[in-house]
Amino acid sequence: MKYHEIWQIISSYKFKSLFIRNFLIILFLIVIPLIAMNMIVYHNMNKTFEAEIESQNNNSLQTVVDTLNNLYNDTNRLAAQLALQNEVQYYLYTSYYPNEGVDKTRSLLNMYTNTYDHIHSIIIYSEQKESVITNQYFGPVQEYADQTWLEEYEKIDKNHTYVLPLKYDNFFPYFLSVIKPVFIDGNKLGTIIINLNIRDLRPVIESSSGEFFDSIYVVDNNTKKVLYNKEISLFQKTFTDLYDANWMLTSDLFYAKNVTIEENQMLVSNENLESLDWSVITLLSLNRFEEQKQHIRNFMYTFIIFSIFIAFIITLIITLRTYKPLGEVISVLDKPERTLQAKNKINKNELMYIYNKIKNNYNNRLDMEKELDDRLELLNKAQMLALQAQINPHFLSNALETMKWNAMMLTGGENDLSKMAVSLSKLLRLTIGSDQNIISIGTEIELDKKYVHIMEMRFKDQFKVEWNLNEKLLEYETILLTLQPIIENAIYHGIRPMKKFGTIVVEIQEHEECIRWIVKDNGIGMHKEELDKLNTHLQDKFNLEGTHVGIRNVNHRIKLLFGEEYGxxxxxxxxxGTKVEVKIPKYRSKII
Incomplete structure (x- = not known):
């Protein structure tokens, strides 16, 4: 088979073609399961990736919190150590302080500020002397440049370490001032203040997380003020003014949540410090990890496309190998007469089996065509026996028309004879005058009603016919004279011998794949032996001898035309009484 012929077949049959079917089978049985597995793996990898991000986020946040806790504890410890120094105690407790004590104290303070880069300055304040010592100044407190801490100190009435956000001389630099008051016997003698420069704290805090976070905030839980951020300008800003998210500040010790901030997907985490009523809030942009996720997605898409391509190649190979023997089968089907008569060598495989099946079917078809011709011939003979139509229908019709007019002339108008002549004339035109073996059920009913009209005039007040018809079945078709012989049989063999008024009921019922005619009468009925004999004759292929010839004729014609399952x-x-059931298929074709 040529390649262009294969393509022509695929184009003709489209989704029903062998190529498409093979492709869909490979797609659904191999490719789609692989894609599903790939997507499951991608989903699990994505989950693992997100879990690693969350784990690193939590660990980095904990490191920042530990750094701040250590920073506070170390600073508090340093202030306590300073308070225990002899020179510092002598300065705080006495009203006199020699210059050599001042030099030693300032030297000690310079040592600490030079050792720790984030310590900007240390202030020792004596309330008794109303003076201060710093690493750069000694003198009255009123003359010291920075007075911002003094107001906060005066509010202190408990022996507790305080950490306050302050600005040097209310301007710059920005401090986190650790204020440790010194009490003796409940009396406040002064304080030691260690000023931590916010700018110099930045390397300490940011490096503790390995610069993992996009932004780190230290926020006072009470005032909601920002105490630390690498952007110095945010110092002392209200955090809820920066982000419309009050839910970020919580009493929970720890929480993490995905939120959208300025169209960026962020992982926001919050943890409270143990020793201070502060929160550490971190913001981590998830967009930075999108590139790594995109690599995984690109691999998945590449795998899917490659799998579909491989499936296409495999389908093409299988289809080409399938079409070769299929082409031989198609050539047999296209020209069976020439191919089957030729002595072609066929390999003894599945193709030989198909070849023999085609040969048998072809021979069977020839036999069936011959049998059909024989059946049609028998049908015509049965039709002629049913009608006994040896008289010219036009002659009979014209003669009946003449009888009608003569009867009307004699009586001066319509009478029973003229009406009977009209009904008989129409009946003959529908039966003997028709060259069709198949008519619509509606036409058959019309014919039967003409016949019943004639019989009612002939046997007045002896019977009536009730018609229970399903109107939607009238468009289906049946053989000519299906019902008339059965109604005739009911009148002559059921009602008339009864010698009293009888009723005949005609029904048409619809079933799933067939139509059933029901003719019932309340006549004398039949003995069981006679009934069994009649039903036995109805099973015979062709038997028109004895009584009830009309019923057997109808049965025989139905079986000839529609098959043995009907009749x-x-x-x-x-x-x-008697009930006759006629079973026919739902048939619409006008051609025999």
């Missing part, structure tokens, strides 16, 4: 069946009980 006539009779139920009857003596002195109770």
């Amino acid at each position: 006539v069946k009779v139920w009857s009980e003596r002195d109770r």
Whole structure:
């Protein structure tokens, strides 16, 4: 088979073609499960990746918190050590302080400020002397340049270490001032203040997290003021003014949450310090990890595209190998007469089996065509026996028309004879005058009603016919004279021998795949032996001898045309009546 012929087949059958079917099978059985597994792996890797980010975030936050706690504890410890120095105690407790004590104290303070880069200055204040010693100044407190701490000191009434955000001389630099008051016997003698420069704290705090976070905030839980951020300009700003998110400040010891800030996906974490009523809030942009996720997604997309491409190649190879023997089968189907008569060598494989099946089917078809011709011939013979139509229909119709007009002339108008002549004429035109074996159910009903009209005029006040018809079934088709012989049988063999008024009921019922005619009468019925004999004859292929020839004729014609599963069946009980059921298919074609 040529490649262009294969493409022509695929184009013709589209999604029903063998190529598409093979492709879909490989796609659903191999590729899609692999893609599903790939997506599961991607999902798990993504979860693991997110868990690693969260773990690193928590560890880095804990490191920052530990750094701040250590910073506070070390500063508090340093202030306590200074308070225990002899020179410092002598300065705080006495009203006189010699110059050599001042030099030693300032030398000690310079040692600490030079050792710790983040310590800007240390202030020792004597309330008794109303003077201060710093690493750069000694003298009255009123003349000291920075007075911002003094107001906060005067508010202290407890022996407790305080950490306050202050600005040097209310301007710059910015401090976190650790204020440790000195008490003796409940009396406040002075204080030691260690000023931590916010700018110099930045390397200490930022490096503790390995610069993992995009932003670190230290916030006072009471005032909601920013105590630390690498952006110095944010010092003492209200945190809730920076971010419209009060939920970021919580009493929980720790929490982490994904939020959207200025269209950026952020992981926000918060942890409270143990020793201070502060919170450490960290912001981590998740967008920076998007590139790594994109690499994973790109790999997944590449794998999916590659899998589909491989499936396409495999499908193409399988289809080409399948189409070769299939082409031989198609050539047999296209020209069976020439191919089957030729002595071609066929390999003894599945193709030989198909070849033999095609040969048998072809021979069976020839046999069936011959049998069909025979059945049609028998059908025509049965039709002629049913109608006994050896008289010219036009002659009979014209003769009946003449009888109608003569009867009307004699009586001066319509009468029973003229009406009977009209009904008989129409009946003959529908039966003998028709060259069709198949008519609509509606036409059959019309024919039967003409026949019943004739019989009602002939046997007045002896019977009536009730019609229970399903209107939507009238468009289906049946064989000519399906019902008339059965109604005739009911009148002559059921109602008339009864010698009293009878009723015939005609019904049409719809079932799933067929239509059932039901003709019931309340006549004399049949004995069981006679009924069994009739039903036995109805099973015979062709038997028109004996009584009830009309019923058997209908049964035989139905079986010839529609098949053995259709036909006539009779139920009857003596002195109770008879029921005849005719089963036909739902048939619409106008061609035999």
